Amino acid sequence: MISKKMLDLGTKRSVIRDIFEYGNKLAKEIGAENVLDFSLGNPSTPAPREVANTIKYMVEGLSPKDYNSYTSSAGDTDTRLEVAKNLNKRFSTDYTDKNIFMTCGASASLNIIFKAIIESDDEIIVNIPYFPEYKVFIEGQGGKPVFAKCSENLCLDISEIENKINENTKAILINSPNNPSGVIYPKENLSALTELLERKQNEYSHPIFLISDEPYRELVFTDEKPEFLPNLYNNTLVAYSWSKSLSLPGERIGYILVPNKVKNHEDVFATVGGAARVLGHVCAPSMFQYVVKSCVDVEPNIGVYRTNRNILFKELLKMGYTVANPDGAFYMFIKSPNNDGYDFCERAKKYHMLLVPGEGFGMKEYVRLSFCVETKKIEKSIDVFKKIISEYDGEK
Template identity: 50%
Template sequence: MLNQNVLALGKKRSTIREIFEFGNQRAKIVGRENIFDFSIGNPNVPAPDSVQEAIRDIINTKHPSSIHGYTSAQGSEDCRIAVAESLNVRFGTDYSAKNLYLTVGAAASLSVCLKALTASPQDEFIVFAPFFPEYQVFIEHGAGAKFVVIPAQVQDFQINFDEFEKKLNPHTKGVIINSPNNPSGVVYSNETINRLAALLSTKSEEYGHPIYLISDEPYREIIYDGIKVPFIAPSYKNTLVCYSYSKSLSLPGERIGYVLVPNTVDNFEDVYAAVCGAGRVLGYVCAPSLFQHVITRCVADIADISIYEKNRNILFEALTSMGYHCVKPEGAFYLFPKTLEENDYAFCERAKKYDLLLVPGTGFGAPGHMRISYCVQTETVQRALPLFEKLAKEYGF
C-alpha cells in the first residue's frame, strides 16, 4: 500500500553505506586509525575561515528576521546578483539575478531541472558512464522519465560518441554531464565539449525541439595542475547549470546551490518559470536563508584544496607504479582505477582483508573499476600504500 519504488529505495542500503558500516564494525576491533576508508565523498578540508567570519558578522550585525526570514522562492536578489557577478568576472559571461534560481544543493538543482523538463514518461535523459548513481533515482523516480546510459570510454573517460549517437532519438529530452567527474575525476576536454555541443545542436534541429544539456558542476573548482575547466554553458545555448557549494566551500551539509538558466536557452522565460514551478511542486520553499547571506559574501572564496592535489599525486604515482591502471584525474577527489580482476565486487571484497575500503565501479555504470575517494588525511593515504601493494601482489603484480 506504500509507494513500492520509494520503499525499495529507502530500504536498500547503498553499497557505499554497506562499506561504511563494515568500516564501523572493523574499527571497533582494530581501531579507527587502522581502517583505510576511501569510500565516502565527504570533503575533509574545512570550510574557509571567511565562512565562519561571515556567519559571525551576519549574526552580530543583522536583525534575526532579516537573517532567518523567508526569501523569495528563487532566492534573495542580493545573493543572486553576487553569484551572477562572480560568474561574469570569471567566465566573461553576462548573467544577472534573473538567470539564477537558488536551491537546497546540487541534488535539488538536478531534481528541479529534471522535473521542469519532463513533459511525458516517454522523455529520455542520457547519462555517460561512469556516473553518479543518484542520477537514476532522480530521473526515474523523481521526474518519472527514462534513464539511458552510454557505456564508459574506459581509455580516457571522455564521451563515447559512437555509442552516444546510437542512443539519441526524438524522445531525448536532455543529457547530463558531470565534469570534473564523480567517480573518474576526469575533466572533459574542449574537444569533447565542442563535439558534444555540435552534435546536440544538429540533433535538436533534426528533431525540431531542444535537447537540454544539464551540466552538473559541483566539482568545477576542484581542479589540479593549474588546468582550466572549460565553462560549459557558453558552448551550447540550451545548457542548464546545476551547482552546489558543497565541495568548493566544503559545506555539504548546509544544502546550498543553484540552477543557472542562461538567456540563450530557447524560451528562456518559460524554462526559468518551469524551474520555479518544479521547486514549488517538490516542496522546496527557498534555499536556507542564512547561507544565502553567507554565499553573498563568500561567493569568490574556495576551501584549501591543496591537500586533495597532494593526495592525488601520491596515490596516482604509487598505484600506477604498482601495476594498477588508472586514467589520471585532473579534478574532483576521486581515482577510478581498473580492478585487478574483472569482478569489481570480488576485488573490493578482497581489499577488505587489508581494511582498504573501496567502492566497486558497477554502481557507477563501469564494472571492472573501483572508486577511491581521497578526501582523507594524507597520512592515511601514505599508510595505505603498502596495503595496495600487498593487494596487487596477490594478483601477481
C-alpha cells in the same frame, strides 16, 4: 498501503552509504586510525574560515530576522546577483539574478531540473561512469535514463552518444570533473558533443538540453580550467553546489543556472520555480544564502586533495595499476587487475581498506577511491595496494 517504489528506495540503500556505515562499525572495533575508509565524498578539508567569520558577523551584528526569514523562492536577490557577478567575471558572461535559482544543493538542483523538463516518454542520456543517484533522480521524476558507454580514456564516446539519441531525447547529463573518475572532459571532446547536439536539435526540431552537474568545478589540479559549458552550447542548464568547493555538504546550498541563451529561458526559469514548489523546496536555507553571498569569491582549499592525488596516482601507476587520470574532483577510479571491482573491494576489506565497487557507477571492472581524507591514510594505503596487486600477480 504505501508506495512500493519508495519503500524499495528507502530499504535498498546506496551501496556507498552501506560501506560507510560498515566503516563506522569497524572503526569502533579496531580504532578509526586503523581503518582506511575511502568510501564517501565527505570533504576532509574544513570550510574556509571566511564561512565561520560571516556567520559570526551575522549572529553578533544583525537581527535574526535579517537572516532567518523567508527569502523569495528563487532566493535572495543580492545573493543571486553576487553569484551571477562571480560567473560573469570568470566566464565572460552577462548573467543577472534572473538567471540564478538558489537550491538546497546539487541533488535538489538536478531533481528540480528533471521535474521541470521531463514529459512522458522523455529520455535523459547519462554518460558512464556516473554518480549512481542519477538513475534514482531521473526515474523518480518520470524520465528514462539511457546510459552511454565512455571512450577508453573515460571521456565521452560521441558515436555511442549519437546512437543513443532519438526523438524522445530531452537532455544529456554531463559531470566534469567527473565522479567517480576525476576525469575532466577536454575541449575537443565537448565541442564534438555540442556539434552533435546542435545537429540533432535541428533534426528533431526540438531543444535537447545539456545538463551540466558541476559540484567539482572548482576542484581542479591542472592549470587548464574545465570548459564552461553554457559558453559552448545555448541550451545548457547548470546544477551547482557549494558542498565540495566550500566544504558545506550538510548545509544543502547550491543553484540552478538558466542562461538567457536557453530557448524560452523565461519560461524555463518559471518552470524551475514550479518544479521546486512541487518537490517541497520553499527556498534554499536562508543563512547559508547570505554566507554564499559573502564567500562566493573564496577559492577552495585543495592543497590536501592535490597532495593525496599526486602521491596515490604516481604510486599506483608505478605498481602497474590502470587508473583514470584524476585532473579534478577527489576521486580515483582504479581498474581491478582481474576486471572484477567487487573482488578487489573484498580483498581490500581484509586489510581494512574500504573502496566502492564500480558497478553502481556503470563500470564493474573498477573501484572508486575517495581521497578527501588525511594524507596519512593515503600513505598507509600504498602498502595495501602493493599487497593486493601481488596477490593478483601470484594467481596468474
